[in-house]
Amino acid sequence: MTPTLSPRTALFGLLGHPVAHSLSPSMHNAAFAALGIDAVYLAFDVEPGRLAEALTGSRALGVAGWNVTVPHKEAALALAAEADPRAELVGAANTLVPVRAGWRAHNTDVAGFARALAEDLAFHPEGRRCWIWGAGGAARAAVVALALGGAQEIRVMNRNAIRARLLADELGSRLGPTRVAAEDLAAFAPRPGDLVVSATPAGLSDDASWPWDLGSCRELFVYDMAYRRGAETPLVVQARALGHRAASGRSMLLHQGAEAFRLWTGREPPLDAMARAMEPSGPEPGDSFR
Template identity: 45%
Template sequence: MAITGKTTVTGIIGWPVSHSLSPVLHNAAFQALDLDWIYVPFPVAPERLAEGIAGLKSLGVAGFSVTIPHKVAIIPLLDQVTPEAELIGAVNTVVAREGRLFGYNTDGIGLIAALREKLGCDPEGKRVLVLGAGGAARSAVVSLAAAGAAGIAIANRSTDAAVALAHLVGARLTATRCEGGGLASLADPGFMGSFDLVVNTTSVGMAGDSFAGLALSSLAPGACVYDMVYAPPVTPLLAQAGALGIPCANGFGMLVAQGEAAFRIWTGATPPRGCMEGALAAVL
């Protein structure tokens, strides 16, 4: 693709950012749609975030992704954020419109899309167990509740963090019953038997580690397991689910779906089906 003075620039900010796979996703979609756009990494140190955002705005960058460690710190620097991003407390996608910056969070959109496409699982009416209470968990709990989950239980090493997240989301999205607790209950068949879906939002599994005593065999009939981790493609959690015949999927689909959502926000166009997924699979 030739870059000219008319090329529209997008990108990603983070620190570091050289490892990001987002340029692979978006540049493949730009090429597939023959759009004169490009997506590049912008390394922005935390102490220079305000300068970096001002620079991107001044240069006319059309939009950008936001990754660690800027997802929370960027919010005060934006002109407006969506209600979902405000509740999640993090932004991963920014679009520039008429000199103003608008923040979104597409992680939750990606999760719900991946659940429906990869597992045929619609969260509406489901009882969900979310593992973890960090930033990814917050996005997951908000999106699952917004999608109509009947109940969400959050299990985390820090019980206080799980309870706090449950209270935060439950107070705003009152149609979903939210509760928080520790990890000890994961070994209780009676506790596990009430869930239709398990979502791992933690890094457990990246290094071959697992949740001790997790009683997946006690899940409700027809239950599914989703692991946000995508490298390795088969974590111990997914291996256990697969051995039990439980439908399961890794975070690959979520990564692609959140990228597709960001692409639509910037361009108003939808990437060709399978375009981003194929490009990502080629490098993974």
């Protein structure tokens, strides 16, 4: 149902690049409609380096809240006037709430990722070894979620080895007793029962490739933070064909979005309505992180 808009309609939205295929507008607009909230959620494509301009202008316009996705999550934290301890621990924000001095930064990806692993893969990190490919805001949230869940060891891989090492050194110093270390891609050698996470948007591409060979591994848990509207990502398809348990980021999107909704509105989100709004409606890829 198309909302009736007026000057009193509250505006929420997503800032990222790209955002054209995001399911967040469908999800949040369904939630507003289900609860009778006079609000609308839109996606805005903001080029790298222009987040500060967007936040300044939106503050003047009275925007009621933002989600932030790649590539702006770390910048969103730096630009916020206040930050929730979880966002400070991660070093990245995906949700902004207006406060008197500007914006308060939150990170709902941590809780969303942990819940998605439990629901989609029946995976619980306590005492486990985990491998993460990526070194941006999503990877940082994954590291924190797994460490808070009791993971024994987290190995961070990235084509830019320096970024992986910086992430591991920074978060490892805060997340003991979990061991967080950068790992060379050539040393990827998971054991049965390990978790492998792609914390990049690579899965949005039909010709995506990953710097590992899952065919030589047994009984892995594989999670791709990317998702698609009408099909699974290539990594999930490949992993399942090889006998691994695998899932993509749709439920992570739902649960991090639900937590953002609570922060903005103080209301309990209608999860069923939000999930229905995310049902596949076409073959286009969706933005995994929002």
